[in-house]
Amino acid sequence: MAANASATLYRMVLPDHICPFGVRARQLLEENGFEVDDRILRSREEVDAFKAEQQVETTPIVFIDGSCVGGCEELERYLADR
Numbered sequence: 841m842a843a844n845a846s847a848t849l850y851r852m853v854l855p856d857h858i859c860p861f862g863v864r865a866r867q868l869l870e871e872n873g874f875e876v877d878d879r880i881l882r883s884r885e886e887v888d889a890f891k892a893e894q895q896v897e898t899t900p901i902v903f904i905d906g907s908c909v910g911g912c913e914e915l916e917r918y919l920a921d922r
Contacts, residue, residue, distance in 0.1 A: 847909075848877040851900040852887050861912040862900040868912070869902070872919055 847869050851862025869876045881887045887899060894901060894908075902909045909918045 845874050847874040848903040849900055850879045850881060850890055853880045853882060865900045865902055865912045865915050868915055868919060
């Protein structure tokens with residue numbers, strides 16, 4: 841367990857689409873005891889600006905202890921290796 845650990849999750853929730861990988865990432869974090877700072881990207885413009893700023897090609901993106909873990913698959917590996 842990650843007692844008192846926190847994570848920041850950036851994920852896409854558009855009016856016509858909720859990213860299933862973002863939902864899964866949040867679920868994984870909560871199941872592993874993380875307090876989640878859930879940063880919702882609510883428009884295509886917000887998503888595109890975030891991806892350009894972070895130099896990533898996709899969302900969700902998870903940060904733990906200020907370090908970028910990556911997306912949902914990388915988060916799964918990170919949690920498995922703990």
